[in-house]
Amino acid sequence: MLPLSPVSFTRQRFAAQTIGSDGRPLAQTPTSSTVTGSVQPADSSMTVTTPGYSGEQRRRLYLFAEVLIADEATGRPADRVVLDDGTYLVWWVQRWPGIGPIAQHWEAEVYRLQPINPPAGSP
Secondary structure, three states: OOOOOOOOEEEOOOOOOOOOOOOOOOOOOOEEEEEEEEEEOOOOOOOOOOOOOHHHEEEEEEEEOOOOOOEEOOEEEEOEEEOHHHHHHEEEEEEEEEEOOOOOOEEEEEEOOOOOOHHHHOO
């Protein structure tokens, strides 16, 4: 069961891709920050057609901190969020303006990142 009350988790944000003096892309290192939000099941009415993913590997987040999808124009990858059960990639975001006592917040749909098997760098 997913916690419906606010929890703290890690948001990883990447800068736009840069190119080294040898013409190859440099490794991107994320900047991590702690954000608070509510983790909920994804909308069950939405059919998952992305190869390799199922409904159990998606979550819906409500946060008081901005999360970003990928920006292909600048080469910035999508944010990632680290939850108790794995790392998730942000693929859809809706910003909601503050109204009365409700502060501005973001609604996001995230997919669990699939691990590389075997892990990179292992023999």
